[in-house]
Amino acid sequence: MTEMLSIRNLTKTFTLHTVDGRVVPALEGVDLDVSAGEHVALAGPSGAGKSSLLRCVYRTYVPGSGEIRFTTASGRQVDLAALPDAEVADLRGREIGYVSQFLRGEPRRGVLDLVARAGVRRGMDAGQAREAAAAALRRLGIDERLWAMHTTVLSGGQKQRVNLAAGTISPPRLLLLDEPVSALDPVNREAVLDMIGDLSGGGTAVLSVFHDLQAIERLATRVAVLEAGRIALSGPPAQTLRHGTLEVAR
Numbered sequence: 421m422t423e424m425l426s427i428r429n430l431t432k433t434f435t436l437h438t439v440d441g442r443v444v445p446a447l448e449g450v451d452l453d454v455s456a457g458e459h460v461a462l463a464g465p466s467g468a469g470k471s472s473l474l475r476c477v478y479r480t481y482v483p484g485s486g487e488i489r490f491t492t493a494s495g496r497q498v499d500l501a502a503l504p505d506a507e508v509a510d511l512r513g514r515e516i517g518y519v520s521q522f523l524r525g526e527p528r529r530g531v532l533d534l535v536a537r538a539g540v541r542r543g544m545d546a547g548q549a550r551e552a553a554a555a556a557l558r559r560l561g562i563d564e565r566l567w568a569m570h571t572t573v574l575s576g577g578q579k580q581r582v583n584l585a586a587g588t589i590s591p592p593r594l595l596l597l598d599e600p601v602s603a604l605d606p607v608n609r610e611a612v613l614d615m616i617g618d619l620s621g622g623g624t625a626v627l628s629v630f631h632d633l634q635a636i637e638r639l640a641t642r643v644a645v646l647e648a649g650r651i652a653l654s655g656p657p658a659q660t661l662r663h664g665t666l667e668v669a670r
Contacts, residue, residue, distance in 0.1 A: 423491065424594055424625035425454040425477065430486035430501070432472055432649075446472040448649035450486070456593070459616075459626040461640035463633075463660065468646035470629045474596045476501070477627065478518045479508045490516070493593060513541035517592035519584050521599040531574070532557065532567040535586045542590040549589070556585035559615060561608050576603040584612055591619055597628035601635060613638060633661060 432447040447469045454460045462470040475481040477488055479500055488500040493515060500508060512518070529537075532553055539549030557567060560581040571579060580603050587595065597616065601609045617639055620626055630636050636643060636657055643660040645653040653660055 422456040423453055424456050424458075425452075425491075425627065426487075426489040427452045427473075427477070428487045428489070430473070430476060430488065431484040432469075432476055432481060433484050445649055447476065447483070450646075450649070450651055452644055452651055452654075454594070454625045454627050456625050457620050457623045458642065459620045459628065459640050460642045460644055461628045461630055461636045461657075462646055463630075463636060463643050464646035464652070469649045470646055471598055473646070474518070474598050474627065474629060477594075478512070478516065478596055479503075479505075480518075490594065514543065515593045517587040517595045519587035519595070519597050519600050521580060521602045529570065530568045531562065531571060531582055534571065535582065535589055538586040539589040542592065544590050552589050553585065556589055556615075557582070560585055560611055577605065577608060580604060581608060581612065584615065588615060588619060591622055591624045593623075594625045594627070595619060597626065597630075599629055599631065601630070601632060637661060 428451055430447050430450040431445070434444045434446060436442045436444060450469070450473060452460070462473060464470060472481060476483045477500060483501045486501060489497050490500050490511070491497050492511070498507070500511075532550065535553035535556060536546070536549040539552050540546060544552065562578060562581055562585070566574065566578070571582060574582065580600060584600055600616070601612050604612060613635060616626070620639075620641070628639070640657050642654060643657050644651050645660055
């Protein structure tokens, strides 16, 4: 498999300016690789650094130190931790997707337009992007009557599904998932998990956070267990999901 992401000695701290100025460590030397077509699920107790790691890779958090090497479609290897903001933004549009449990819609933009614009940013023409957006929304059970509406009128579960449609249209080469099924009922959860499962088969590298151990067992090719900001264990789901600390994440 082609290595898509290589993280070495990554650290991140937060300073509690509004409290007493204390520095709180979030990541303390993380090493992790993710290959094309591989789905690596991050597991571990709350506060272990799972979401912080995703946000450092997406560069909404600036790491304290370390490297986040990403191999672009052209074969060039770049360090996301040190890349200028403009280049990071360009990669986010074309090659790196991020889906969280929260959707922040653009003002006065309908659901279909929001998803289609994500396709255009990944290189699709406008017509092709609208067709792909419509197909994704149908697959995820978003009623066509909602497509022209702004996302503020949607329920939490509908917002999560729109977020996934936007994050996966013209699938990115690297997809980061942070609790993408937390607000979904069983039927829509199934549709979302099916869509995510298809991505790895298409060569997308996936790095995810699920507190749903059944989703991890179903989707992940490998599980990396975080404890106190470090990778404590990494291996197949059947092996790592027996690790005691995962009980905290249920």
